[in-house]
Amino acid sequence: MPVSWTFAVARDDLARTVLVDGVTPDLSDGEALLRVDRVGLTANNVTYAVLGETMRYWRFFPPGPRGLGPQWGVPPLWGFAEVVASTVAGVAVGQRVYGYLPSAGHLVVRPGRVDASGFRDTSGHRAELPSPYNAYRSTAGDPAYRADQEDLLILFRPLFFTSFMLADQVVDNGCYGAATLVLSSASSKTAYAAACELRGRGVRLVGLTSAGNLAFTRSLGCYDTVLSYDDIADLDVVPTAYLDLSGAPATRAALRRHLGGQLVRDVAVGLTSQTPNADAAGEVFFAPVQMRKRRQDWGSDGLDQRFTDAWRRFAGVVTGWLDVRVGAGPAGLQRVWHEVLAGRTPPRVGHVVRM
Template sequence: MSDPTPPGWTLQVARDDLSRTRRRALELAPLQPGEALLRVERVGLTANNVTYAVLGDSFRYWEFFPAPPGWGTVPVWGFAEVVASEADGVGVGARLYGYLPTASHLRVRPGRVDERGFRDASPHRATLPSPYNAYALTGADPAYDAAQEDLQVLFRPLYWTSFMLVDWLVDNDLLGARSVVLSSASSKTAYGAAFGLHRQGIEVVGLTSPRNTAFVRGLGCYDRVLTYAEVDRLPLDRPALYADLAGSPELTAALRAHLGDRLVHEVVVGVTNQEAAVAGTLADTGPAMFFAPDQMRKRIGDWGRPGLDRRFAESWRAFAPVAATWVDVVEGAGPEALERVWREVQAGTADPRAGHVVVL
């Protein structure tokens, strides 16, 4: 294999202090038979990537892209190009969407190659959740639109969670609730779910910080928006389900105290409260953690993978034009921008309207 690119690099974060970063050279050794090399092109950085890091041990996110002890490579979503291949059916120049490292390149071992793409069959990924191992060829992806690449790297992985959360709630008749309460309502996953629930006529209440209240109200997909200090204004005349994206034990305790037996179910969806996650208090926020791949596996069994992809694409096509009015794309370039944006997003100081895309 000839040298395909300039020297590679990888951005790593300290697992005990996510604000601490370092860049290291990435060795691009010759490919072995059955391997392919992807050049990471365009990725998004959102609070979702912080969740991957916060839950890196418990949900095995650190295992996808191994790093030296004490360090982690944060998973991101985006587009990559095949720049070298020793794998049958995977040609140089192919463009893919999938789960990528904060790095210039990714070595994969394509398996189950077909017209839709492939799965990384590298041994270290064999027991990891399969949806994260899929790489979709843009030319065969029903949800792909070349004009929407920035929206896709920012929203698509989050919208998969939103889409599957809504599907799970509807599939289970809201577990007896008549209203869904979402914390961290300014997050993309939360308002993606609110969009889907609202379209089905389900009442949705958003909880957010005072500084994000105007933004959340302006989205138009929440029936009511309250600050975290206004939990006692939640109505008591209907059973409610709490979808927790904040991970704040104090907020959950206040909500439980106010709603009492009107709170019929709780589910943890994400983590914006990093301190609670690191301290191990997430178990106090609810009895269950929603894991989108579980519902995806169920629906693949019900509909087949093409059926699930078709339904997602239909929902995405309704969401994307609306989401485009809710975000201001902020584009950076190179590893320096990636490192800077990671620190900003990890610190929680990003404007909720800002959508950070980094071209590598």
């Protein structure tokens, strides 16, 4: 049988990792085998691990079938895979797909709702998990796909989807009646992609970042003002909505002290500081919820077209903000995981791993 491998992390200590060799399983009727080909690794993937229990991210790729005990988790990654075996009509060997993949060499899926755009994994253990994570888009039927932009799609598409839906929800709610939107972790890809979508919507955009990232974040040009976390007292005391992508308790506390009742909305979006922030915030943003609303409002084709249009706008500018570093193989993935987990990746850098 062909050899495969799995990279896993200890659920109670994300810095403890293991690489396990294995074999690719035989397929049953109704299944296909994907070979993981090219993936990205960003702070977003660390977030999946931090929230693995509470948001059920560990359930997508159970460790048991990979020869690992329940104390281990398989971090989800976004990227491209190739169909290398299939028992399903319409899912052909050689088909290239984009989607949610394990940190492993292969993935067995049970394709359903197969059409020109791709398929969904209908495996039983994924049935109750958020639907967007179960979709695998065929490159041949994806209007956002361009072969020369694969690394951009790997690094930004899942983040940009969150950014796109976040900006849409903010606008859909009249910017919460705020005069200013404050985004923490403003140098992060999710934050500045959302700022690009929100620019020109009639609200002032303020990015908060660390002192070391001030120059980079200001160079983007997507915020009206960029401040360090130490300078929150310089914010105008006007109706303000806070989009929290850092999860840092000290930042939230400083904003509440300075703005008082003028802090009209406090939304937890994610966490780049590895501190769960949902309980402390007023509400939690979850992209699939807004996506379901817009599918009802616009239909699937309408949502896809709006996303594609927004992606093309963003892809036209983001190449000047990004340096892609390409690693290779399981050992390369393990090395990058530790770098990203430790926060050692500069904001200009995006890690892609070729398997």
